[in-house]
Amino acid sequence: MPLTRDQAQQRADDIQAFRREAQRLDAENVLATDDAPLARIAAHHDRLLAQYRASFDIDHDQQTKRLSLSMRIVSLLGALALAASLLFFFYQFWGLFGEASQIVILIGFSLGSLLLTFALRRRDASGYFAKLAAMLALACFMLNIYMLGQIFNITPSDKALLPWGAYALLLAYACNARLLLVLGLACLLAFCVTRLGSLAGFYWLHAGERPENLLLPGLLLFLLPQWLSQARYSGFAVAYRIVGLLALFGPMLVLANWAEGSYLDLDDDLLEGGYQLLGFLASALLVWLGSRRDWPEVALFGQLAFILFLCIKMVDWWWDLLPKYLFFLILGLAAILALLVLNRLRRGHSGGASA
Template structure:
């Protein structure tokens, strides 16, 4: 897949991995050409190329710890899963340990330890990032830092019996985004963007007098925040870690499309009702069908496979939801399921054609 400028890696390690993959692809294709009799290298030149590539691969492996074989790549995937599990379990351990001991501490000791832990974890992240080029340990520690900051905000509020406020979401989002951009951590980026959107939704609910803790029953602000996140993926940035544009896009598409499922089906429950209900019903029905189609079309043009997949998946679920909404009470059950089955087969045909089209580009 040809990458756009926004998706070009700016991380040296990612550049190195691309170079390794390029060398491997060249080596395999050269062997195929020679086997087919299309190309025959002059004597000595093969050895020269192999010597050169050997030096390049050895240097890259030593400096950036890149994966040179498929087995190494699979192990790298396993390491990512292990690091995620490690981060979750260690974060739980930190939080539960604090709950176990905090009642034994005086109030000043509680506050000091709550503030110190996320700061110490930030320091640990920096030390780990400097020592380990792959940053698996750094990513684990950064998630623990984020969890400890969330604990910090939550427990300080409990100690002083404070009224809950959505500002904690804004603070945590700022923390997560700062750490994510510093160390190129996409999971933390996604968490930070989601928390920022949560703050936006809660702030609007709070401003209208609603109890902000149930603000998800009014998800309409996401219809503005989603496109903002998608727009942020286009933001030109001198140094943006690989995958960040894709993460912004995916979170934005999810924030834009998911609320439509609820707003279209249960408008009276989930809408702020700024317009008459019948107008809102029509607007959300049209948006629910139209926006995913636009996302699929644009995703194909820009070669954003993830956006195409996400929008396609949403469209299928949305169509099913609307079929249930319109016809469940009107037609016999067997006819309803026959209709859904026909729609499923039709979806498969259309998605199959989309898949072929993606392959061609």
């Protein structure tokens, strides 16, 4: 199977870690400096790093990794600035063009930005310029749909979310861009919510008043990487799981404190208590699942969700009954208890790994 850029970057990081440890061992007189096997290993690593730099433009040391982080931040800010510039350009001069010219400009900007994205994708090994162009292409496409709707006096509809989401996913997979993936998934989630709300008799703009519309799409997003492998794309499986978990736990958190937003015709206290219990059980399940499947982001999300539900429940129980100093003392003691439990789990995991 051909090597991907992320696999090459991981191998380069491992090489750098190996070299740092070899230097420490040499300083501790554990290794001989003239060891022939180490020299052959170093020469092999040099060839690999040179090959990876030529093929993938990887970060071969800590300095280049720091610069790459800066480039990612600058790329995002540049994309946002260019998109804002395009938006204000249209609003500044849009009325000066005729209808036919407006249509040609909109289509031209969309096609031009898309072609620019694919051209940069071929030439830019690092991917930063291609991702910037892809963000601009998405902004042009969204503006295209919106402005064409105004030109032809089309009633605003949630149907625009579907092509927006599909286009964002196309660009995300073409450029390996996680931010575009998240934007695309957000659009598709919003479309699913409005469709489910419409089926229940709600106007599409009011579909968000029923948070339960998010539960099924969120669950499907969380499970999707298990059905469709995302191994070729860096961080895509994590993005699917995190977006899915946000869509799952957001409604639980809301309905645990606002029963009126539920479809279920039950007593408010019973419904809120049920969603609180569901939130605790689901959080604990995430911690277990994340540890078992080696999904650290899932385990961390479960821990944070459990703490959040617990804090909200403690406020419900004791905020009005206890003096404030005693309330926060109980919170601090609960945090210490949580640390003890997590430390015990950590030690147990370490012991199992060493065994």
